[in-house]
Amino acid sequence: MELSKINRVFFIGVGGIGMSALARYFAKRGQDVCGYDKTKTRLTETLAQEGIQITYADEVSELPEAFLHPQEDTLVVYTPAIPKDAQLLNHFRNHGFVLKKRSEVLGIISKGMFCIGIAGTHGKTTTSSIVAHILKDTGYDCTAFLGGIASNYNSNVLFGKNNVVVVEADEYDRSFLTLHPDIAVVTSMDADHLDIYGDKSHLEESFRLYAGQLKAEGKLYVHEGLPLENSITYAASSTADAKAINLRVEGAKFVFDYVDPNHQLTDVSLMLPGKHNVENTTVAIAIALQLGIDTEKVKLAVANFKGVKRRFEYIVNNESQIYIDDYAHHPEELRACFDAVRQLYPTKKLTVIFQPHLFTRTRDFADDFARVLSTADELLLLDVYPARELPLEGINAQFLMDKITLGNKRIVEKDAVIEYIAQEKPELILTVGAGDIDTLIEPIKNTLNHA
Known part of the structure; x- marks a missing residue:
């Protein structure tokens, strides 16, 4: 499909960081852009404010009329993270729409x-x-x-x-x-x-x-x-x-x-x-x-490069408290992040709040995760964020916790994180993970600012 012939685009999983970039690109070009995502986030709300129509229901009845029947100038873009039994995905497949993965569309654009x-x-x-x-x-x-x-x-x-x-x-x-x-x-x-x-x-x-x-x-x-x-x-x-x-x-x-x-x-x-x-x-x-x-x-x-949000991003930075958020979700990324923190703040007690991402990644790299996490001074461990995966028997926060040699460690629910921070007021906090741990950023920031 040629870029010049695309007039209308639907994104299945429009709230993904890569998908939303493409949605913005086509909207900027003047195309009719709509999308679906299962979860409302700050990013999807921003896309809606930019004029992109978004539905949060995986139901064909929610589709705009233009996407009920295939047309030559219509493209459907989907993320591999979408379940194979998703109603919208199967509607587009069964009715002969042109479907492309995000990466294929990048190939079309960059050609x-x-x-x-x-x-x-x-x-x-x-x-x-x-x-x-x-x-x-x-x-x-x-x-x-x-x-x-x-x-x-x-x-x-x-x-x-x-x-x-x-x-x-x-x-x-x-x-x-x-x-x-x-x-x-x-x-x-x-x-x-x-x-x-x-x-x-x-x-x-x-x-x-x-x-x-x-x-x-x-x-x-x-x-x-x-x-x-x-x-x-x-x-x-x-x-x-x-x-x-x-x-x-x-x-x-x-x-x-x-x-x-x-x-x-x-x-x-x-x-x-x-x-x-x-x-x-x-x-x-x-x-x-x-x-x-x-x-x-x-x-x-x-x-003057200011970095990328959720990549070693300072959320709170004052004389009494420092709070950094990072997207690290692989042992090597965690190690690099921890090393950077230690180089900048060698004398401060490091409190890490970590959310493992994917059951398979937690299983495959458990020993490596445990080695890195054991180098924190204090660890609050959330349960595994499943993303696109179904649970694996025995693979959970406790499975990882049992391998961590650090003494000052605990498994917590997200609500308990805020209570703990309000009570203990740690001097150096690091939240790490690629799941929905980012929903803790504002509450932690507000708790620290009102401490």
Whole structure:
């Protein structure tokens, strides 16, 4: 299906971060955009305010008349997370509508554009947001589809006037194999989504296939140490092709020098904490310089990048209390997040509130989760957020708790978290997880502010 022939779009799962970016894109183009999601959230309410009609009932009777019968200019976009027995999904399938996954639609949009694809089991949202921000802030410009809300723009989609598109290339369900990038990045290839891939070797094979889809004259940037050939390596190390060196913390900012065979930037200042974010920024700088953007403009753009919501986001930050929220839901992401907190606040007692995401991920990485969570000073553990999955026997918060060696730990309901914080007033709080733990952010913030 060609982009120019699409006039009307329905999104099944419109409240997803990637789906909502596409919905905003088509609405901006002037198409008739509607959607369904099972849960009303702040994001779906924002979409409705932007003119996108949303239903929360999985019932054909709720559909606008235009989506009752297929038409040549109508597209239905669905997320793989939608259950196979969903009424709306089956209505569109049984009546001959054109159905595409989100990733396929990104492939349609990016076809014929200069595509910068950012892939990786973690780090891709922040990296794609930094790349897009540098291109925007320096005046180079781009369109971008992001997996999070970029704080500088308060949006997950950016609109450009040129032919450049930045796309977060998602490995889930092998989605990124619909893309053919001019510049490709692989930030990480840790085992994840084993419900799809079975084991790490199959995951790595998918990343090799993604790298193989690079256009003939394209550039592949890969985090140093990953098993992908014919690439430009990057890392916070002295041996990478594009490197961050002299890394230090000054105030609440991370400062480093950037070096590649043709460029050197000294005293690059970054608001985002942690070595992992310095590395995400390193590859973004490398791409910007590859595109010919002025070094001083790049440095200024990096300095004013405010990050991505739910990626090490400061919710409360004052002399008596600090509250940070992060989307981390894989052991490696948790480790990177904890390391960043410890580097910034080495003497403060760290209270972690964690919500495991998916039964399969909790089962597959229980020992790794336990090792990282045991390094907190205090742990409040919520039950597993199921997302698209049905429960697995014996896989729950207690299963994970039994493996955690930390003494100061407890399993809690969400309501009890607020009571505990009101009573104990912890000095350094970190909420982590990809489920609905974000519904605790405002209550925790309000509790701390009225403490």
